[in-house]
Amino acid sequence: METKMKKTGIYRDFQTYHPGEVVKVDVVVIGSGCGGATMAYELSKKGIKVALLEQGGNYHTGTFDNNELNMAGKVSAERNFHTTSDGGINLVYGNNLGGASVHYWADSYRTPNDRLLLWNRKYGIDHHLPEDLDPYWNELETDLHVSPATEEYFNPMNRLFRNASQRLGWEGHAVPQARKNCQKSGHCMQGCLFGAKQSQLITHIPNAVRLGTDVYTDLRAEQLEIVGNKVKGLKAVVMDRRTLRPTQTKIEFQCKAVCVSAGGFGSSKFLLKNGLKKRYPALGEFLAINPSPMVHALYEEPIVQWRNIPAAYGVEGFRLAKYQNGSYKEGGYMLMPNQLQPATLAALLPSFGNDHFVYMKQLEFLGGTIGWIDDVEGELGSIDVDFFGKTKVNYPFGKTTKQIFSDLTYKQMKLNFEAGAKEVFLAGMKLRKFTKLPKKEEIDALAWRPAEFPMAAPHPAGGCRMGKSIDHSVVNSKHQVHGFQNLFVADSSVFPTGVSVDPSFTIMAFSKKASEFVAEVI
């Protein structure tokens, strides 16, 4: 009896492209992060032929070297130096096969029901209610080996964090983690060379390839070919891996649908560069970034924050902001232990010269915490593209955001002191050192400008907001760009606001849902 083998897909890179090559597939998916990889996998399961395009390189786990500077160069967009246009916030995201999931922390939260209901009630989003996404959670948790962190994954900072937050009576939990056979090396942000962290690189991408998806790395999607209200294909340019600049080699795709999954910054940029702002005033608007301020602390006992997993325990009791008579009162953030590798920690520690040297000498005793601000709905940012084609990210840091920033910083100081820190200091150029918890008013009185307090923004969302009307949103509830039958967006850029928890699971669940609508037009 003859056994029919299913045709697997192939991995291609800059060495394999021919100038003028034309590729015919059913669907082109732009971007290989949580959004794009999940989409490719779901479509492949349905027998649909997918080309998965990724502008960055294909660095498999065997190429990882656990060196934070080497890895930032390989897998971080703009080599980790991209900031908001005022230079205040460091924007961290992926530029490689697997996208930001290759250097994410693997915290894997289901979307809180209150957020899905808000998006439905206030922004008119259908098909993404709790009952619509429910079937996907078990599937994702099984495929990505998600379970709450157990005791062996609590490093000293996590243990101190958990015990202190429990003494303070703050609601917390062991963080659900996407890992299998984790070796506790602490290099999650540099890419896991053990293949333990369940990034897209080792989960949805190989699963999609097994089912027929072809992967095109070092290839940047550039120009959509639009005829009427239909997309017929797109042009892409081969990227030079060494300089990350476009080469002269272009190839063309002909397809029945395009799904833009280029990430929270990339999808808006791609559609803006295709001249769609005139048609969609909301394009690039309503950008959430989860600004993530941190606090450092010096302990009596060794912390060695760069070993074991980053966040085994989190505080979610302050996730939703509380208001009284319309004024901000408290909360609006997630709170976690921090993990920074030595070079990044050195860059973020306040002070210069001898002061800095003194802290670096005590590196293993340094711990700290971090929190993600749930962006305030009325104070969101925007993306545009400058004359040179570079992404400009503007974030206003409005009045309420500043209040949240201050409250989050104060809570972090309180927690570190409760955990036994002998000194607590704020991230920044200037050394702001505390040996006991100051009064809240003293902290509130600081100038809460992001440039004063360096912070990262690892969770972009919005820019291609989902909604009902073309005046206020870019895609409809079926992820179709308004007015187009076969142009879709599936990644964090469609979220009307931030997710309020780490977003990777929401992105994947949305892609699973979106794949049903893409399949309808093939």
Ligand SMILES: Cc1cc2nc3c(=O)[nH]c(=O)nc-3n(C[C@H](O)[C@H](O)[C@H](O)COP(=O)(O)OP(=O)(O)OC[C@H]3O[C@@H](n4cnc5c(N)ncnc54)[C@H](O)[C@@H]3O)c2cc1C
């Ligand atoms: C340090 C760090 C830690 C994090 N930790 C967590 C965590 O613990 N839990 C969690 O849930 N989330 C975490 N996140 C966030 C999470 O990783 C991202 O939100 C998620 O991976 C984004 O997926 P995405 O598909 O939307 O975009 P991305 O992962 O950004 O993927 C988009 C891809 O598209 C590519 N691309 C862009 N433009 C083009 C183009 N024109 N042509 C071809 N390719 C293009 C990009 O190179 C990129 O690889 C973390 C992020 C960072 C940076």
Ligand code: SF4
């Ligand atoms: S801590 Fe675990 S998941 Fe993270 S890099 Fe090390 S082995 Fe991989």
